[in-house]
Amino acid sequence: MSTTAQEAKNPQRDLPIGIIASLLICTILYISVAGVLTAWLHWQDVNIEAPIARAFLDRGLTTASHVVTLGALAGTDPA
Numbered sequence: 001m002s003t004t005a006q007e008a009k010n011p012q013r014d015l016p017i018g019i020i021a022s023l024l025i026c027t028i029l030y031i032s033v034a035g036v037l038t039a040w041l042h043w044q045d046v047n048i049e050a051p052i053a054r055a056f057l058d059r060g061l062t063t064a065s066h067v068v069t070l071g072a073l074a075g076t077d078p079a
Contacts, residue, residue: 008014033052040055047054053072056065 005011005015037046037051037055040059050069050072053065053068056062056068
């Protein structure tokens with residue numbers, strides 16, 4: 001944040017706009033993924049351990065499942 005604030009021309013206006021915009025984008029993506037997952041599977045059929053990757057596998061989209069799994073592993077803290 002401090003680096004971003006130093007590079008902004010008007011940090012008191014630009015930083016809140018950037019933070020709120022990024023939160024809105026993440027919220028829209030989260031709701032979209034949840035909606036697609038709910039449309040694909042009945043809620044009782046959702047795999048608890050890997051819901052999105054398993055939903056892709058059930059649809060025959062193995063490459064997408066591997067990409068989601070790699071992304072989840074990359075985001076996991078090894079410590």
